[in-house]
Amino acid sequence: xxxxxxxxxxxxxxxxxxxxxxxxxxxxxxxxxxxxxxxxxxxxxxxxxxxxxxxxxxxxxxxxxxxxxxxxxxxxxxxxxxxxxxxxxxxxxxxxxxxxxxxxxxxxxxxxxxxxxxxxxxxxxxxxxxxxxxxxxxxxxxxxxxxxxxxxxxxxxxxxxxxxxxxxxxxxxxxxxxxxxxxxxxxxxxxxxxxxxxxxxxxxxxxxxxxxxxxxxxxxxxxxxxxxxxxxxxxxxxxxxxx
Amino acid sequence: xxxxxxxxxxxxxxxxxxxxxxxxxxxxxxxxxxxxxxxxxxxxxxxxxxxxxxxxxxxxxxxxxxxxxxxxxxxxxxxxxxxxxxxxxxxxxxxxxxxxxxxxxxxxxxxxxxxxxxxxxxxxxxxxxxxxxxxxxxxxxxxxxxxxxxxxxxxxxxxxxxxxxxxxxxxxxxxxxxxxxxxxxxxxxxxxxxxxxxxxxxxxxxxxxxxxxxxxxxxxxxxxxxxxxxxxxxxxxxxxxxx
Amino acid sequence: xxxxxxxxxxxxxxxxxxxxxxxxxxxxxxxxxxxxxxxxxxxxxxxxxxxxxxxxxxxxxxxxxxxxxxxxxxxxxxxxxxxxxxxxxxxxxxxxxxxxxxxxxxxxxxxxxxxxxxxxxxxxxxxxxxxxxxxxxxxxxxxxxxxxxxxxxxxxxxxxxxxxxxxxxxxxxxxxxxxxxxxxxxxxxxxxxxxxxxxxxxxxxxxxxxxxxxxxxxxxxxxxxxxxxxxxxxxxxxxxxxx
Numbered sequence: 001x002x003x004x005x006x007x008x009x010x011x012x013x014x015x016x017x018x019x020x021x022x023x024x025x026x027x028x029x030x031x032x033x034x035x036x037x038x039x040x041x042x043x044x045x046x047x048x049x050x051x052x053x054x055x056x057x058x059x060x061x062x063x064x065x066x067x068x069x070x071x072x073x074x075x076x077x078x079x080x081x082x083x084x085x086x087x088x089x090x091x092x093x094x095x096x097x098x099x100x101x102x103x104x105x106x107x108x109x110x111x112x113x114x115x116x117x118x119x120x121x122x123x124x125x126x127x128x129x130x131x132x133x134x135x136x137x138x139x140x141x142x143x144x145x146x147x148x149x150x151x152x153x154x155x156x157x158x159x160x161x162x163x164x165x166x167x168x169x170x171x172x173x174x175x176x177x178x179x180x181x182x183x184x185x186x187x188x189x190x191x192x193x194x195x196x197x198x199x200x201x202x203x204x205x206x207x208x209x210x211x212x213x214x215x216x217x218x219x220x221x222x223x224x225x226x227x228x229x230x231x232x233x234x235x236x237x238x239x240x241x242x243x
Numbered sequence: 244x245x246x247x248x249x250x251x252x253x254x255x256x257x258x259x260x261x262x263x264x265x266x267x268x269x270x271x272x273x274x275x276x277x278x279x280x281x282x283x284x285x286x287x288x289x290x291x292x293x294x295x296x297x298x299x300x301x302x303x304x305x306x307x308x309x310x311x312x313x314x315x316x317x318x319x320x321x322x323x324x325x326x327x328x329x330x331x332x333x334x335x336x337x338x339x340x341x342x343x344x345x346x347x348x349x350x351x352x353x354x355x356x357x358x359x360x361x362x363x364x365x366x367x368x369x370x371x372x373x374x375x376x377x378x379x380x381x382x383x384x385x386x387x388x389x390x391x392x393x394x395x396x397x398x399x400x401x402x403x404x405x406x407x408x409x410x411x412x413x414x415x416x417x418x419x420x421x422x423x424x425x426x427x428x429x430x431x432x433x434x435x436x437x438x439x440x441x442x443x444x445x446x447x448x449x450x451x452x453x454x455x456x457x458x459x460x461x462x463x464x465x466x467x468x469x470x471x472x473x474x475x476x477x478x479x480x481x482x483x484x485x486x
Numbered sequence: 487x488x489x490x491x492x493x494x495x496x497x498x499x500x501x502x503x504x505x506x507x508x509x510x511x512x513x514x515x516x517x518x519x520x521x522x523x524x525x526x527x528x529x530x531x532x533x534x535x536x537x538x539x540x541x542x543x544x545x546x547x548x549x550x551x552x553x554x555x556x557x558x559x560x561x562x563x564x565x566x567x568x569x570x571x572x573x574x575x576x577x578x579x580x581x582x583x584x585x586x587x588x589x590x591x592x593x594x595x596x597x598x599x600x601x602x603x604x605x606x607x608x609x610x611x612x613x614x615x616x617x618x619x620x621x622x623x624x625x626x627x628x629x630x631x632x633x634x635x636x637x638x639x640x641x642x643x644x645x646x647x648x649x650x651x652x653x654x655x656x657x658x659x660x661x662x663x664x665x666x667x668x669x670x671x672x673x674x675x676x677x678x679x680x681x682x683x684x685x686x687x688x689x690x691x692x693x694x695x696x697x698x699x700x701x702x703x704x705x706x707x708x709x710x711x712x713x714x715x716x717x718x719x720x721x722x723x724x725x726x727x728x729x
Contacts, residue, residue: 031276031292033517033558037660042705047660048587049517049558055593062590072276072292075319076561101291104305107298172474174280174290219285220470227706231658274519274535315519315535318562344534347548350541415717417523417533462528463713 005161005199007242011235013191013200018044022064022189024182027051027080029071029100032175035223039179042231043204045186053079057087064189066093067182068115070108071100081111085118094188094197096122098181103132116140122194124148124181144194146184148177152202156195163199165206165241167213169222176223180205204233207241245404248442250485254478256434256443261287265307265432267425270294270323272314272343275418278466282422285474286447288429296322300330307432309336310425311358313351314343324354328361337431337440339365341424346375359383365437367391367424387437389427391420395445399438406442408449408484410456412465419466423448447476450484488647491685493728497721499677499686504530508550508675510668513537513566515557515586518661521709525665528717529690531672539565543573550675552579553668554601556594557586567597571604580674580683582608584667589618602626608680610634610667630680632670634663638688642681649685651692651727653699655708662709666691690719693727 023046028036037047050059053076060066066084088095097115102108102125109132115121116136123133124146130137137145144156152163170176183205187197212225266289271279280290293302296319303309309327331338340358345351345368352375358364359379366376367389373380380388387399395406413419426448430440455468509532514522523533536545539562546552552570574581583601588594588611595618601607602622609619610632616623623631630642638649656662669691673683698711 029292030273030516031280031290034277034520034660037517038705041658041660047517048590049515050587050591052559052561052564052593054561055559055591058592059587059590073295073298074317074560075295075297078295101293101302104291104302105293105298106301107295172284174277174284216471217468218471218474219281220467220472220474224467224706224710225703228702228704229706231704231706272535273516274523274533277520316538316541317560318538318540321538344536344545347534347545348536348541349544350538415527417520417527459714460711461714461717462524463710463715463717467710 005196005203007235007238009196010200010203010238013187013197014204014233016190017186020190021046022186023048023062024065024067024185024189025060025063026067026069026182027056027077027084028067028069028178031072032069032178035175036179036182038227039230040182040186042227043183043186051077051080053083056080057083060084060087065185066095067098067185068095069098069100069178069181070102070111071178073108073111078111081115085115088118094122094185094194096124096181096185096188098178099123099125099129099133100178102129112136116143122146122184122188122198124184126177144198146198148180148202154195154198156193156198158193158195161195161199163202163206165203166209169213169216169219170209172219173223203242204230207238208233210241245442248404248439248446250478250481252439253443253446253481256430256440257447257476259433260429263433264289265429266291266305267308267310267428267432268303268306269310269312269425270299270320270327271310271312271421274315275312275421278418279422279425281470282473283425283429285470286426286429294320294323296326299323300326303327303330308428309338310341310428311338312341312343312421312424313345313354314421316351316354321354324358328358331361337365337428337437339367339424339428339431341421342366342368342372342376343421345372355379359386365389365427365431365441367427369420387441389441391423391445397438397441399441401436401438404438404442406445406449408446408453410452412456412459412462413452415462416466447473450481451476453484488685491647491682491689493721493724495682496686496689496724499673499683500690500719502676503672506676507532508672509534509548510551510553510671510675511546511549512553512555512668513542513563513570514553514555514664517558518555518664521661522665522668524713525716526668526672528713529669529672537563537566539569542566543569546570546573551671552581553584553671554581555584555586555664555667556588556597557664559594559597564597567601571601574604580608580671580680582610582667582671582674584664585609585611585615585619586664588615598622602629608632608670608674608684610670612663630684632684634666634688640681640684642684644679644681647681647685649688649692651689651696653695655699655702655705656695658705659709689728690716693724694719696727
């Protein structure tokens with residue numbers, strides 16, 4: 001099923017990120033900002049995180065992709081969202097939505113409804129979040145839906161991809177799912193097929209997680225090893241790990 | 244004095260947290276959010292950190308306990324506080340106040356005054372913060388007062404507890420005191436006696452700190468080891484360390 | 487050129503920080519808050535990070551120095567800036583500006599223009615940021631301009647200092663430049679010559695970075711080792727590393 005997503009293809013997309021160094025503008029929650037920025041840097045991309053409605057479009061204008069993560073959304077972040085949507089629409093810029101805890105908040109559900117109207121939207125959430133969004137997503141043709149878990153499932157216009165990498169410790173560290181959404185955005189900045197882009201990002205993230213788990217003494221040391229592993233991931237490692 | 248807080252009792256409260264996996268809704272400062280969330284996850288609890296006044300009550304509604312930490316309070320966070328107080332009052336949900344730097348800010352003192360009106364409130368601060376609040380606390384019957392330091396002192400309706408665990412490095416890492424307040428909240432979600440709940444949380448936190456200090460090369464590596472130690476703390480370790 | 491900035495001079499300024507334990511009030515971006523606070527603590531200083539316009543001047547009033555960092559500036563942070571400028575002006579308190587991504591945001595450029603009117607202002611940015619500010623800085627007599635990079639260049643009223651310490655990994659971890667600005671502020675709290683203060687801070691920071699690079703397996707573990715190295719930096723190490 002993943003014939004089109006072998007180690008060579010993943011390595012090629014990662015190499016394009018490392019060469020192009022795309023900036024990913026992240027309107028993201030304050031809990032995950034730091035680990036998200038460090039993960040993007042380790043991946044070869046550049047983070048920017050402006051949130052002020054009066055500057056967010058200026059700062060995001062030259063970014064290669066945009067991430068909107070609804071965790072700890074603030075009133076100012078809420079006002080920044082339409083600016084980013086307008087920019088993404090006008091420039092055809094890739095945009096990834098991470099609907100953190102959307103199942104708990106009617107406010108986030110309303111914001112997600114607006115965001116999902118963007119053509120070509122990519123959404124990454126966990127099982128509960130994606131289930132809560134299912135009725136909206138059913139009415140969103142052309143969206144790429146990514147449900148992460150023990151096996152990540154990517155439903156893209158170009159087909160279905162499943163990624164079976166990663167480690168349970170990844171659910172014990174805050175912000176890692178959020179950071180993986182930023183990696184998906186970074187790959188979307190260099191690869192026009194969002195299914196392949198998401199597949200490459202989540203394969204790299206999952207394999208870095210496997211390596212980190214072998215080196216960690218628990219959830220405290222895990223994120224550090226994950227970032228180190230991501231920064232040194234090469235095609236040989238991908239080949240070995242992807243079998 | 245701590246006859247009722249031996250290793251078996253502490254282990255029993257920790258086991259209830261690990262089994263019930265209570266969600267702790269944290270309205271907390273942006274400096275400490277990440278380490279607080281990771282500490283709660285290592286403890287077996289689930290963090291949520293919404294702050295927007297239009298959603299904070301929705302997100303906190305099904306949480307097992309609430310933490311209000313006044314560090315980096317924002318105008319929106321200020322407006323979120325009454326929503327959380329109303330929720331805690333209506334549901335009888337445990338609420339912990341962490342009055343960061345209250346001695347420096349008349350705004351925080353006013354907010355603390357409102358929060359302390361909540362029946363059954365639990366307050367954890369350092370010596371300076373608790374001293375600044377002393378006049379207010381004197382007029383707050385039924386409150387549980389926790390002053391942390393070289394020896395943590397817990398004055399609860401059920402009695403006095405003193406915890407002599409921990410390490411000086413814990414004062415050299417930002418957000419650890421804030422995170423300990425979140426652990427107190429997690430224990431309050433499963434243990435109705437706030438004195439015992441706070442005692443169990445601070446014993447676990449202090450012992451994890453002792454273990455981390457033995458493994459750390461300085462304050463940079465300390466938090467990581469603390470989280471690793473907290474995630475693997477078991478009754479045998481508690482027994483050994485509590486003598 | 488740096489005859490006045492030998493290891494003994496640097497050690498003397500660091501010792502004054504460790505003894506006076508100045509509080510540095512940081513109005514800084516939410517991405518860098520945690521690493522900035524931990525770096526200040528490792529340096530022997532105390533961080534405070536209030537941002538609410540109704541309390542920021544109260545909290546900063548007794549601080550030894552102020553940092554204003556424009557990253558992730560919020561509407562409330564924008565309103566806090568004039569309160570901090572008024573305080574710095576009234577008390578003659580040192581103030582450091584970190585103009586993150588000022589080249590991307592007309593809003594930040596306007597804010598920087600206001601801040602640069604403060605007599606004795608110290609500015610630290612990377613090459614792109616300092617170049618964008620060059621026209622404003624040309625009209626700012628008495629300012630200290632710090633351009634960090636492979637070689638840090640400090641142009642102070644008392645002369646020119648160049649610091650050739652550090653490691654490329656320092657650009658791969660988010661918030662380290664921001665944290666270095668906070669260290670400059672901490673030194674300005676104890677040393678009246680901002681050129682010497684900045685030189686001492688950036689020498690310590692750069693040498694800690696060199697030590698960290700020798701101990702790190704990548705950007706994930708780098709910040710931890712940098713903070714450990716900063717916390718244990720002594721005159722003997724400075725002497726060896728400064729040749």
